[in-house]
Amino acid sequence: MGDDAANGSIEGDEIIRLNEVYKIFGPQPRGRAFELARSGVPKNDVQRLSGHVVGLTDVNFSVKRGEIFVVMGLSGSGKSTAIRMVNKLHDVTHGEVLVDGVDVQKLDGTDLQEFRREKMGMVFQHFALFPHRKVIDNVGYGLKVQKVDRSERNEAAMQALSLVGLAAFAEHRPAQLSGGMQQRVGLARALASDPDILLMDEAFSALDPLIRRQMQDEMMEIQAEVHKTILFITHDLNEALRIGDRVCIMKDGAVVQIGTPEEILTEPATGYVAEFVQDVDQGRVIKVHEVMSEPKPIPSDLSLSDALQRVDEIAGRFCCDATGKPVSLLTAADGLRARGMGSNDLKKALRTDFDRCSPDATLNELYAAAGRGLSIAVVDDDGTLVGNLDPRLIMEEMGRVEQLIDGFEREVFM
Ligand SMILES: Nc1ncnc2c1ncn2[C@@H]1O[C@H](COP(=O)(O)OP(=O)(O)O)[C@@H](O)[C@H]1O
Ligand SMILES: [Mg+2]
Numbered sequence: 001m002g003d004d005a006a007n008g009s010i011e012g013d014e015i016i017r018l019n020e021v022y023k024i025f026g027p028q029p030r031g032r033a034f035e036l037a038r039s040g041v042p043k044n045d046v047q048r049l050s051g052h053v054v055g056l057t058d059v060n061f062s063v064k065r066g067e068i069f070v071v072m073g074l075s076g077s078g079k080s081t082a083i084r085m086v087n088k089l090h091d092v093t094h095g096e097v098l099v100d101g102v103d104v105q106k107l108d109g110t111d112l113q114e115f116r117r118e119k120m121g122m123v124f125q126h127f128a129l130f131p132h133r134k135v136i137d138n139v140g141y142g143l144k145v146q147k148v149d150r151s152e153r154n155e156a157a158m159q160a161l162s163l164v165g166l167a168a169f170a171e172h173r174p175a176q177l178s179g180g181m182q183q184r185v186g187l188a189r190a191l192a193s194d195p196d197i198l199l200m201d202e203a204f205s206a207l208d209p210l211i212r213r214q215m216q217d218e219m220m221e222i223q224a225e226v227h228k229t230i231l232f233i234t235h236d237l238n239e240a241l242r243i244g245d246r247v248c249i250m251k252d253g254a255v256v257q258i259g260t261p262e263e264i265l266t267e268p269a270t271g272y273v274a275e276f277v278q279d280v281d282q283g284r285v286i287k288v289h290e291v292m293s294e295p296k297p298i299p300s301d302l303s304l305s306d307a308l309q310r311v312d313e314i315a316g317r318f319c320c321d322a323t324g325k326p327v328s329l330l331t332a333a334d335g336l337r338a339r340g341m342g343s344n345d346l347k348k349a350l351r352t353d354f355d356r357c358s359p360d361a362t363l364n365e366l367y368a369a370a371g372r373g374l375s376i377a378v379v380d381d382d383g384t385l386v387g388n389l390d391p392r393l394i395m396e397e398m399g400r401v402e403q404l405i406d407g408f409e410r411e412v413f414m
Helices: 032-038 043-050 079-086 109-119 135-139 141-145 150-163 179-192 209-226 237-243 261-266 271-283 304-311 332-340 363-370 391-405
Strands: 014-025 053-064 068-073 094-099 120-124 197-201 229-234 246-251 254-259 316-320 326-331 376-379 385-389
Touching (some): 014 032, 014 079, 014 229, 032 043, 043 053, 053 068, 053 079, 053 229, 053 254, 068 079, 079 094, 079 197, 079 229, 109 120, 120 179, 135 179, 141 150, 141 179, 150 209, 179 197, 179 209, 209 237, 229 237, 237 261, 246 261, 246 271, 254 271, 261 271, 304 326, 316 385, 326 332, 326 376, 363 376, 385 391
Parallel strands (some): 068 229, 068 246, 120 197
Antiparallel strands (some): 014 053, 014 094, 246 254, 316 326, 376 385
């Protein structure tokens, strides 16, 4: 495993530890189902033989102070159950859960509530914001519960909102914000009470792939500033490898492997992990439709200056014919050059030598096309424009994956 903390030794700098944790769901969790699980009977068989569901079986891991520890696994593998052990939303069937030296299973009532509030901020897939409260009040809500007075909690809330780039939206209602922004409010809410630990359960999983990547990047930037301990749960290995300092892969309630992204990629512990890893190789897994943006074509009768405004931060926008097929492309560079020469005629700035691709193409097929720096037209079988693919995004994606793989023996993937 290449990591002492994963092997059961207590380390000074660890903040969360699960020791031999079992969780059985059913009327008699400590009965036969537990004995079966404990003697290594797989989850499916335990269920068949006892009618009980194995949530976790002999789970051991520790999270170091200041790291992003990602638990990754398919749906039903036990990720949420594991995180609920840390904040004691569930009791364990067997085992020990230590958070900052405290045995959380021994906590109850107000002690437990206080411990949660002080130590942990939580962010979940579903934003769970109060729709009728302003953003700033949503963010400060936890502090209000802690009876922090208004001016102090507003200050903390504004600070947290600044961290996630939403200070300007403090007076808005959640419904006025996009999904990505709402999730950032959720993150700000978790940060507002300045907890040591952030528990994030599929926090970005409901977001569009593009927004999701932005959120991942932002979270890492924030983390570089605030140095929390983050226990992050995802079913997406790409996400896990991108943001995790270490990744714990789970299957059927059990831990399969714990390691750095590099270790997971180069030394998959089992065939199961290796199969996952294969998909990450070379960006093969990333499809165009996952990262393309809405096409928003430019009407060809616009003036050049109006058209340029619509290009905004994207590499270029397409003009379509009456049937919705892309015929030309306006890039910011071409448009600005034409403007510089005194023209306000859109047609003078358009080019037709752009590339097309299918939404089902994979990013590595488009590396060469992306190298030209022009937006790629994503078209369906009829040739209708369905997306706009920013070449910079492809270079970035491929760059990341290659960086990850760079320097490792490529034979692993063959
Ligand atoms: N409250 C519950 N009652 C019964 N079974 C549960 C309960 N919570 C989770 N499970 C079961 O435990 C297993 C792990 O679930 P969960 O931790 O939610 O998985 P994940 O978060 O990885 O999708 C699944 O088989 C699930 O059906
Ligand atoms: Mg879950």
